[in-house]
Amino acid sequence: MPLTTLRTLDLNLLKVFDVVMAERSLTRAAQQLALTQPAVSNALRRLRDALGDDLLVRKGRNLEPTPRGQELWQAVNDILKRLQAALAPSVFEPADASTTFVLTMADATAAEMMPPLVALITEQAPGVSLRVVPLTTRDPRRLLDEGHADLAIGNFPAVLADLTARAQSGEAVSFLHHRLFQGDYVCVMRQGHPLAKGALTLNRYCAARHMLVSFSGRAFGFIDEALAAQGRSRRVVLTVNQFFTAGKIVAHSDLLTVLPRHFINVTGFADQLVLRELPFPAPSIQVDALWHQRQDGSSAHAWLRAQVAALAAQAFTP
Numbered sequence: 001m002p003l004t005t006l007r008t009l010d011l012n013l014l015k016v017f018d019v020v021m022a023e024r025s026l027t028r029a030a031q032q033l034a035l036t037q038p039a040v041s042n043a044l045r046r047l048r049d050a051l052g053d054d055l056l057v058r059k060g061r062n063l064e065p066t067p068r069g070q071e072l073w074q075a076v077n078d079i080l081k082r083l084q085a086a087l088a089p090s091v092f093e094p095a096d097a098s099t100t101f102v103l104t105m106a107d108a109t110a111a112e113m114m115p116p117l118v119a120l121i122t123e124q125a126p127g128v129s130l131r132v133v134p135l136t137t138r139d140p141r142r143l144l145d146e147g148h149a150d151l152a153i154g155n156f157p158a159v160l161a162d163l164t165a166r167a168q169s170g171e172a173v174s175f176l177h178h179r180l181f182q183g184d185y186v187c188v189m190r191q192g193h194p195l196a197k198g199a200l201t202l203n204r205y206c207a208a209r210h211m212l213v214s215f216s217g218r219a220f221g222f223i224d225e226a227l228a229a230q231g232r233s234r235r236v237v238l239t240v241n242q243f244f245t246a247g248k249i250v251a252h253s254d255l256l257t258v259l260p261r262h263f264i265n266v267t268g269f270a271d272q273l274v275l276r277e278l279p280f281p282a283p284s285i286q287v288d289a290l291w292h293q294r295q296d297g298s299s300a301h302a303w304l305r306a307q308v309a310a311l312a313a314q315a316f317t318p
Contacts, residue, residue: 009050014076016043020056021073022147024063070146077147078294092299094125099300102131104140105153106215108243108263109287113153116311136215136241141175144292150301151308152290153180160288174293180309181316183285185223185258187276190251196274205279206234211257213246214239223258226282247273260285262316287312 020029020040030037048055055069065073105113110132121128133149139159140152156177166173187205189196195204212221219236227233238255240246244267246257251272258278264270289308295301 010046013043013047013050015080016040017047017055018073018076018080020044020063021065021069021077024056026063074146081147081294092303094128094303096127097125097300098127098129100129100131101151101301101304102133102149103151103153104133104135104143104149106135106243108260109153111244111266112262112315113308113311116315117307120307120311134241138215140290144175144290150291150295151304153287153308154290155285155287156290157283157286159290175290176293176296177288177290178305178309180287180289180312181285182287183260183262183316185278185282185285186261186264187256187278188247188250188259188264189256189274189276190253191272191274193254193256193274195256195276200276200279202230202232202279205256206232208234208256209254210234210236211238211240211246211249211255212236213241213243213257213259215241217241222283223278226280230280232280258282287316 016029016033016035019032020026023029023032026037026040026044030040033040044055051068051072053068054066055072056063056065058064114130114132118130121130135152135154137143138154138156140149140154140156141159143149144152159175160177163173163175163177187200195208206227212219212223214221217239219239224234224236238249240249243259243263247259247263247267247269249255250257251269261275264273264275267273289305291301291305
């Protein structure tokens with residue numbers, strides 16, 4: 001492997017590498033950098049030669065990083081973001097900004113949060129862009145660490161417990177969080193469902209056929225854990241990965257599901273649904289904002305988090 005140091009490496013190559021990694025396309029990277037595609041290819045080749053690794057390899061239509069490429073990008077992306085924050089004005093001016101923020105959240109949260117956030121951005125920061133990517137995990141720390149998202153919004157009890165334990169043991173933590181709101185879950189069924197009348201007992205609930213909103217696809221979630229604590233179980237016959245999809249299916253079937261109470265009124269078809277209280281103790285919804293500490297000092301990101309917190313307080317205050 002060639003010996004490469006900062007004295008011998010053209011640091012401009014790292015900027016090109018960062019954009020290629022983010023876009024996973026030479027064409028899109030060239031557009032972002034205002035360069036020709038051959039210039040981007042040449043820069044990537046020079047960096048590969050300097051480091052003695054392919055860094056990215058083509059898989060189908062996409063470029064995928066090698067283990068060395070992924071490791072290098074984490075360091076390069078972090079350094080470039082820190083440098084950009086240091087070079088940027090210390091005070092974020094929304095009206096003049098052209099920043100792009102990437103948020104990850106479940107569709108139930110996005111349905112409530114995004115309309116007022118878009119209205120606020122349009123009025124106060126018209127040059128700012130928002131990208132919302134699906135939240136497909138209960139632990140988004142990797143997304144945040146690798147720069148695929150700037151802010152994660154969701155129910156992350158295991159993550160928060162782990163961060164608290166690490167902090168209490170004196171270990172440095174790389175993520176910060178803020179509680180946005182707390183709510184609860186309800187059992188949802190269609191209008192006219194056989195269980196819509198009479199008491200929804202634990203026996204009737206467990207005997208029904210159920211659908212589960214599962215990011216992972218596993219047919220076992222926190223409701224099943226709560227039932228297991230009662231010595232009971234249910235039959236999950238379908239899993240989906242979106243709350244909206246679950247609501248639509250329930251409205252046209254005899255399946256039961258569990259949805260956040262706050263989500264029902266933003267579905268657009270609440271009149272087709274019946275809400276019943278769960279016949280057993282279940283954990284509440286605790287929705288938090290989670291971000292990487294490298295962005296904690298950024299005035300732009302601080303502004304975004306403040307807007308999200310204020311909108312959440314308005315949307316979810318009983």
